[in-house]
Amino acid sequence: MIKRLVIANRGEIALRIQRAARALGIETVQIHSTADAGTSFVRAADLAVCVGPAATADSYLNMPRIIAAALASDCDAVHPGYGLLSENPEFAALCEESGLAFVGPRAECIAKMGDKIAARNVMTAAGVPCVPGTNDPLPDDLDACRTVAAGIGYPVIIKAAHGGGGRGMRVVRQSDDLAAALKTTRAEARNAFGDDTLFMERFLDRPRHVEIQILADAHGNAVHLGERDCSMQRRHQKVIEEAPAMGVSRALIDATAAACLRACRDLGYAGAGTFEFLYQDGEMFFIEMNTRLQVEHCVTEAITGIDIVQWQLRIAAGEPLTLRQEDIALHGHAMECRINAEDPETFAPTPGRVRDFIPPAGNGIRVETHLEPGAEVPPYYDGMVAKLVTSGRDRTEAIDRMMGALAALRIDGIQSNAPLHRRLLSHPAFREEPQTIHFIEHLIAPEA
Structure with missing residues (x-):
């Protein structure tokens, strides 16, 4: 150890x-x-x-x-x-x-999954479903790119092979816009990632974001811990996550997860990892693999009872997984709200001193935070200052508990995005069923 x-x-x-x-x-x-x-x-x-x-x-x-x-x-x-x-x-x-010992996979695995084109090829070989698109870098020749786009079918999305965080992506809805999109995306990829390699996929217009959590060891053992729905996003950044993903069939999740585990074994992957998918019209399409712990790992822990971080440490120490797939069960529903230090209207960062901080408490409530009264939120780092996690027998109970947790949360001295969370969780459409990744932008667009 x-x-x-x-x-x-x-x-x-x-x-x-x-x-x-x-x-x-x-x-x-x-x-x-x-x-x-x-x-x-x-x-x-x-x-x-x-x-x-x-x-x-x-x-x-x-x-x-x-x-x-x-x-x-x-x-x-x-x-x-x-x-x-x-x-x-x-x-x-x-x-x-x-x-x-690096608590994570080998450098080779990180590099391969960080290259979106290489990742697509690994997933295709393992039978993981991918968005229709290119498995090779886009050529510099515009006419060749137009031929590729026509073969995929508009709308398409151009992506940086080494991109992430919502940067290095452009949606193209017609052939006349392709040249400008390629030029802009190449420049952004070169500036942001030091590599202007691009690829192209079909653009899905109303997907949900569903991801599958896995654990794998260095002895060839691997299990999945179910899925999460991370569709509540603003500018490609997750805002609310929940587990499991309501309305997605267990048969589809299990089949997709089995392919993900094959990919892990093919890679010789050891550690925690997350396979991210777009879900639309009853199908799952791979978009990327995160070779690390996710911010939203807490909701998976809440419904499985498995401590993912402890398993990361045990795997890094060379221990074999003692978890068996047949023993992993999902119980109830969990939800996570990311609390950011930002103006809830303009979303501008709000660093400063926290005069008072009172976290919520109670049955089915978990708080992950480093805040305390007198803490300084510096302007140099990511603005997430806390995560509220609630769990319940079903999705409705998890939402109701989150509404209570948000009402009890007190952060004086800085502004936070708690009002946005309350607005999302109380929206009739969201309460009825999970929404697409465009829900937040459509909600706030009329005000903008």
């Missing part, structure tokens, strides 16, 4: 990892920037090491300093959390070269 773990992340996920490590008897070393000195997640660790100034490039993304901190603190493993360096194959390789 791992003896001492460096946590290469910050905020609520750092505390979550500390909690899992503590349950396994693992000591924790928390890296931090000067801006985060004295925060709750820094104080809670067994040891804290400052790795640089506030800017992420000089601290949380500074690989040499993080590795040096881990070695100087006599750590034997690194947990990257999510975001930051969690899907950076160079960092995973550097950990391995330094004799540190």
Whole structure:
């Protein structure tokens, strides 16, 4: 088992990892920037090491300093959390070269899944259903691209092969718009990702976002933990997640998950991972694999009773999975709201000092946060400051408990997006059934 773990992340996920490590008897070393000195997640660790100034490039993304901190603190493993360096194959390789266990898959797996074209080819070979599109990079020749688009059928979406986070994508609805879209997307991909390789897929106009959580070890064992619905998104960023995905047949989920597990075995994948799909007209279409812990892992934990972070640590230590697929059952329904420090009307960031913070509590309520009275929300990092998770016997009860949790939540000193969550959860259409990924943009568009 791992003896001492460096946590290469910050905020609520750092505390979550500390909690899992503590349950396994693992000591924790928390890296931090000067801006985060004295925060709750820094104080809670067994040891804290400052790795640089506030800017992420000089601290949380500074690989040499993080590795040096881990070695100087006599750590034997690194947990990257999510975001930051969690899907950076160079960092995973550097950990391995330094004799540190990287809590995640091998660098080769991260690199392959980070290349959207390579990922499509792996999934196709394993029988994972993909959106109709190209399995090779788009050529520079415009006429050739027009031929490709005509073969797929308009509308199409052009994507950066190494993109993510909603960047490097353009929807094209007719041939006349293709040239400008290709030029703009190539430039954005080059600037954002250092690589202007593009591919093309059919654009689905009314999909839901459904993802499947897996765990795999280094001994060839793999299981899935069911699915999540993450369709409530704004600008390709998730706002509300829930599990399971209502209205999607269990037979379809099980068949798709079985193909995902085949892909994991083909890759030699070890760790937690998430296969993301677009769901429309009764079909699932693969879009990408996240080779890390997801923000929304909590809703899967709520309906399965399985601690995903503990299993990440155990797998990284070389332990075999003791979970069997037939023993994994889904109980009830769970929902997660991401609480961001932002203006609920303009969505502009609202950093500042939290004068008072009172989290909700009660049956079926879980809160993941690093906030406390007097905490400073700095302007340098992601604005998510808390996650509210509720569970119930069914979706209605989970929603009702979330409405109660949001009503009880108190954050004074900064604004949050809690009003948006209340509006979404009380909307008749959302309460009746899960909606498509365009629901939020259609809801707020008339006001804009």
